[in-house]
Amino acid sequence: xxxxxxxxxxxxxxxxxxxxxxxxxxxxxxxxxxxxxxxxxxxxxxxxxxxxxxxxxxxxxxxxxxxxxxxxxxxxxxxxxxxxxxxxxxxxxxxxxxxxxxxxxxxxxxxxxxxxxxxxxxxxxxxxxxxxxxxxxxxxxxxxxxxxxxxxxxxxxxxxxxxxxxxxxxxxxxxxxxxxxxxxx
Amino acid sequence: xxxxxxxxxxxxxxxxxxxxxxxxxxxxxxxxxxxxxxxxxxxxxxxxxxxxxxxxxxxxxxxxxxxxxxxxxxxxxxxxxxxxxxxxxxxxxxxxxxxxxxxxxxxxxxxxxxxxxxxxxxxxxxxxxxxxxxxxxxxxxxxxxxxxxxxxxxxxxxxxxxxxxxxxxxxxxxxxxxxxxxxxxxxxxxxxxxxxxxxxxxxxxxxxxxxxxxxxxxxxxxxxxxxxxxxxxxxxxxxxxxxxxxxxxxxxxxxxxxxxxxxxxxxxxxxxxxxxxxxxxxxxxxxxxxxxxxxxxxxxxxxxxxxxxxxxxxxxxxxxxxxxxxxxxxxxxxxxxxxxxxxxxxxxxxxxxxx
Amino acid sequence: xxxxxxxxxxxxxxxxxxxxxxxxxxxxxxxxxxxxxxxxxxxxxxxxxxxxxxxxxxxxxxxxxxxxxxxxxxxxxxxxxxxxxxxxxxxxxxxxxxxxxxx
Numbered sequence: 001x002x003x004x005x006x007x008x009x010x011x012x013x014x015x016x017x018x019x020x021x022x023x024x025x026x027x028x029x030x031x032x033x034x035x036x037x038x039x040x041x042x043x044x045x046x047x048x049x050x051x052x053x054x055x056x057x058x059x060x061x062x063x064x065x066x067x068x069x070x071x072x073x074x075x076x077x078x079x080x081x082x083x084x085x086x087x088x089x090x091x092x093x094x095x096x097x098x099x100x101x102x103x104x105x106x107x108x109x110x111x112x113x114x115x116x117x118x119x120x121x122x123x124x125x126x127x128x129x130x131x132x133x134x135x136x137x138x139x140x141x142x143x144x145x146x147x148x149x150x151x152x153x154x155x156x157x158x159x160x161x162x163x164x165x166x167x168x169x170x171x172x173x174x175x176x177x178x179x180x181x182x183x184x185x
Numbered sequence: 186x187x188x189x190x191x192x193x194x195x196x197x198x199x200x201x202x203x204x205x206x207x208x209x210x211x212x213x214x215x216x217x218x219x220x221x222x223x224x225x226x227x228x229x230x231x232x233x234x235x236x237x238x239x240x241x242x243x244x245x246x247x248x249x250x251x252x253x254x255x256x257x258x259x260x261x262x263x264x265x266x267x268x269x270x271x272x273x274x275x276x277x278x279x280x281x282x283x284x285x286x287x288x289x290x291x292x293x294x295x296x297x298x299x300x301x302x303x304x305x306x307x308x309x310x311x312x313x314x315x316x317x318x319x320x321x322x323x324x325x326x327x328x329x330x331x332x333x334x335x336x337x338x339x340x341x342x343x344x345x346x347x348x349x350x351x352x353x354x355x356x357x358x359x360x361x362x363x364x365x366x367x368x369x370x371x372x373x374x375x376x377x378x379x380x381x382x383x384x385x386x387x388x389x390x391x392x393x394x395x396x397x398x399x400x401x402x403x404x405x406x407x408x409x410x411x412x413x414x415x416x417x418x419x420x421x422x423x424x425x426x427x428x429x430x431x432x433x434x435x436x437x438x439x440x441x442x443x444x445x446x447x448x449x450x451x452x453x454x455x456x457x458x459x460x461x462x463x464x465x466x467x468x469x470x471x472x473x474x475x476x477x478x479x480x481x482x483x484x485x486x487x488x489x490x491x492x493x494x495x496x497x498x499x500x501x502x503x504x505x506x507x508x509x510x511x512x513x514x515x516x517x518x519x520x521x522x523x524x525x526x527x528x529x530x531x532x533x534x535x536x537x538x539x540x
Numbered sequence: 541x542x543x544x545x546x547x548x549x550x551x552x553x554x555x556x557x558x559x560x561x562x563x564x565x566x567x568x569x570x571x572x573x574x575x576x577x578x579x580x581x582x583x584x585x586x587x588x589x590x591x592x593x594x595x596x597x598x599x600x601x602x603x604x605x606x607x608x609x610x611x612x613x614x615x616x617x618x619x620x621x622x623x624x625x626x627x628x629x630x631x632x633x634x635x636x637x638x639x640x641x642x643x
Binding site for chain 1 (some may be wrong): 564566593
């Protein structure tokens with residue numbers, strides 16, 4: 001691995017260092033998400049992770065996806081989570097507000113096993129990477145693909161979003177008390 | 186000479202100097218590029234600060250003249266240094282913070298509130314070839330950065346440990362996310378006809394006739410101006426920070442310099458939405474119907490005209506109630522913007538059929 | 541592309557495992573939803589990384605990632621609506637205490 005570090009141009013050093021910095025920030029943010037007692041701070045850490053992911057997409061030449069990630073995740077999903085955190089705030093202020101439940105040890109062990117397995121196998125696998133000189137995919141290509149190759153999933157997701165919209169509104173509506181005709185006079 | 190050519194010239198000059206002294210030219214070129222970016226960033230920050238000061242003065246003068254009075258005229262010629270006096274006053278105020286506040290949210294919110302607005306300045310078309318960063322997806326970047334500002338207002342409202350701040354913050358956020366969608370759809374109508382999200386392409390496509398001089402462009406412009414006024418929390422959409430309703434909304438508990446940061450962020454947001462409206466609908470740096478050619482003066486005049494329009498709105502329209510505001514956003518503006526996109530689609534289909 | 545593919549995959553694996561740990565151990569229902577979002581973000585990073593290194597010119601991974609993003613937002617929306625319902629009825633959103641349907 002060390003022989004790659006000989007002919008790196010200055011801007012590539014910037015990319016490399018910023019990738020490691022962003023990765024460290026994302027892992028730290030993820031740790032805060034799963035361990036913080038104050039749920040609003042956990043939501044803010046999730047926003048940090050989402051922004052980091054957007055920067056990673058931009059580094060991977062997926063610009064459209066990076067900006068859509070900012071717009072959808074940081075702009076909408078985190079806002080929604082923060083709203084619900086605010087609406088259910090009184091439930092968090094009761095006595096025993098430990099962040100994690102009694103399954104801490106066993107899940108740490110099993111997740112640790114999964115992580116060890118992944119970290120062992122990933123560097124040793126031979127991925128089928130290609131180096132093409134053709135144009136990288138941009139918004140134009142993605143838009144075309146969405147409307148030609150992937151038209152059926154696109155339409156299905158639209159119907160799904162409609163169902164989610166109606167479902168979320170119906171689920172969170174307040175039940176109105178039944179009208180009483182006897183009290184009209 | 187465009188910005189890119191100027192940059193290349195400077196970098197090559199520095200590289201020649203470095204090669205003569207025996208320093209690695211690629212690193213010297215890198216240092217020169219970073220220095221140029223820092224200079225550009227410094228110019229942008231200076232623009233933001235000066236614009237903030239000038240806009241505060243302009244707001245007070247414009248509102249005064251609309252109310253048949255004169256406004257500040259003591260501190261300097263025409264009261265121009267009134268903003269400096271205001272800034273000094275805010276700096277000298279005592280910095281009170283509420284008990285039980287959430288430390289991270291309370292302190293970070295005023296620092297981060299200007300970040301999305303200042304980040305947008307990198308993508309504006311100031312002059313032909315003088316866009317600092319001409320992203321291929323420049324317009325999407327501007328819209329995405331605008332929507333990332335929402336969570337910071339949440340932090341401000343939550344961190345104050347005050348029911349009125351929280352309520353004001355939630356109302357502000359509800360308003361912003363409601364009026365974000367018709368704004369993006371209105372801009373999408375222009376993107377459909379131009380065929381690109383690149384700012385320079387969008388402005389150059391209006392070199393002969395501005396986008397506002399077409400049916401769909403006019404509708405899209407009206408929708409965008411209404412949404413822009415709502416997103417920057419200006420009257421008639423400023424219920425979240427109206428003094429008679431919620432004290433001051435999400436920035437109730439902020440005093441002194443932190444309040445100044447919120448205040449300046451509001452005016453910077455106004456400049457950003459005016460600049461987007463000028464670039465996308467009003468032809469950017471081109472004069473009307475091509476007269477006068479490309480010039481940064483046109484861009485400046487258009488931005489000032491849009492800002493004046495928003496200040497005019499403030500003293501013309503009464504404030505909307507929160508439920509009227511949400512009803513207007515979801516039930517009126519959103520269907521109209523969808524219909525506008527369908528209209529543009531049909532127009533483009535007929536145009537390509539006719540060829 | 542100066543960043544090696546393996547490093548990005550390791551980052552995604554770390555995020556996924558941290559999200560999995562959070563989904564298994566958090567008490568707060570909203571916290572569980574946030575951990576699920578972490579897992580979906582990790583999957584997205586994997587998809588985009590492979591799209592860049594294996595099929596850079598079709599962008600198939602990016603299209604897949606757009607769908608995953610959409611579905612993640614939809615899942616969070618419905619999940620949070622359910623959390624609000626539970627809060628209204630039981631006045632608590634701790635996953636330990638919501639065990640009406642347990643045997």
